[in-house]
Amino acid sequence: MRISHRTTGIAVVSMGLVLATGCATRNGGIVFVPNPSHANYQVQSIRQRAAQGDPIAQLTLGTYYAIGRGVPKDPMEAVKWYRLSAEQGYAPAQYRLGFCYAIGIGVARDYTEAVKWYRLSADQGNALAQNNLGRCFYFGHGVAQDYAESEKWFRKAAAQGNLTAQRSLRLYSFERSPGGAVKPVPQDNAIAQNQPPLTVDDIKDVASSGVKADKIIAMIKETSSKFTQQDIDAAQQANPPVDPDVIKCMKDTLR
Numbered sequence: 001m002r003i004s005h006r007t008t009g010i011a012v013v014s015m016g017l018v019l020a021t022g023c024a025t026r027n028g029g030i031v032f033v034p035n036p037s038h039a040n041y042q043v044q045s046i047r048q049r050a051a052q053g054d055p056i057a058q059l060t061l062g063t064y065y066a067i068g069r070g071v072p073k074d075p076m077e078a079v080k081w082y083r084l085s086a087e088q089g090y091a092p093a094q095y096r097l098g099f100c101y102a103i104g105i106g107v108a109r110d111y112t113e114a115v116k117w118y119r120l121s122a123d124q125g126n127a128l129a130q131n132n133l134g135r136c137f138y139f140g141h142g143v144a145q146d147y148a149e150s151e152k153w154f155r156k157a158a159a160q161g162n163l164t165a166q167r168s169l170r171l172y173s174f175e176r177s178p179g180g181a182v183k184p185v186p187q188d189n190a191i192a193q194n195q196p197p198l199t200v201d202d203i204k205d206v207a208s209s210g211v212k213a214d215k216i217i218a219m220i221k222e223t224s225s226k227f228t229q230q231d232i233d234a235a236q237q238a239n240p241p242v243d244p245d246v247i248k249c250m251k252d253t254l255r
Contacts, residue, residue, distance in 0.1 A: 043070040050081060058085035059093040066105075067208055067240055075106030086117060094121035095129040099205050102132065102141070111142025122153060128201060130157035131165040163230075164199045171197070197223045200231035203246065204238045213243035220246075226253045 043064060049057035062081030065074045079100050085093030098117030101110045115136050121129035134153035137146045157165030198206075198220055206216055219225075227235075227250045235242040235250060 050084070053084075053088070055085040055088045055090035055093060058082075058088075059090065059096065062093070062096070063208065069240070075100075077106075079106035086120070089120075089124075091121045091124040091126040091129070094118075094124075095126050095132075096205075098129060098132065102136075103206060103211075105206075105211065111136065113142070115142035122156070125160070127157040127160040127162035127165060130154075130160075131162060131168055131199075131201075134165070134168060164201045167199070197225040199225075200227060200234050200250075203231075203235055203242060203250070207238065207242045207246065208240055213245045216243070216246050217249045220249050220253065227251075229254065 043061075046057050046061050046064070050061045058081045062078040062085065063069075064071050064078075065081065066078035067073065071077075079097065082093050082097040082100065086097045094117045098114045098121065100106050101117065102114035103109065107113075115133065118129045118133040118136065122133045130153045134150045134157065135141070136143055137150035137153065139145070151169075154165050154168045158169055203216065203220075206219070232247065232250050232254070235247055
């Protein structure tokens with residue numbers, strides 16, 4: 001069954017989450033808005049809704065477990081709830097589950113599974129999943145390398161105004177031969193070495209999944225990732241927040 005977060009029923013549940021837990025959906029993701037009158041974020045209320053099968057509550061509960069908000073941090077439990085939501089066809093949860101498989105958070109890294117969930121989410125129009133699926137096709141992670149497919153998914157995400165995808169089209173440049181074949185034009189050493197640089201969306205997702213700052217910093221350095229001032233501003237405004245040490249590392253790569 002495919003779930004659309006635009007339906008009235010889901011909208012009503014979303015408003016309930018805003019009032020009861022201080023969280024809401026924005027652009028297909030979870031946004032935390034702490035409510036002082038509900039210091040414990042009403043975890044039990046979310047858990048009850050999740051147990052009853054509500055996909056937004058399941059994604060929210062998974063996010064709580066990922067970052068340790070109101071419950072002990074438990075990446076495996078987070079993946080369990082992401083999966084329950086994703087299996088109902090909820091695109092944001094499908095994207096988050098794919099991301100966990102791609103990075104290896106709460107599950108063993110498995111690019112084939114990552115591609116599976118990215119594609120399900122991307123087919124529903126999730127721009128983050130479309131961008132990451134484009135990267136998988138570019139590098140041949142979990143799928144046969146296909147530059148035409150890579151460009152297609154980058155363009156789908158970029159057409160929705162996704163800044164990361166728009167930057168991907170510049171970073172992972174493409175050109176066409178006279179016969180129409182698509183081939184890449186690598187722009188830096190990280191790409192040439194088959195190490196996709198991290199985007200600010202990656203940083204926010206990894207941080208919200210409970211990965212420690214020192215590991216994120218190591219990932220930034222290993223992939224020779226570089227960031228713009230706009231990226232840094234977005235990371236500083238992220239909710240939940242990105243660790244200040246990670247922000248400092250991002251500033252050191254400023255381009």
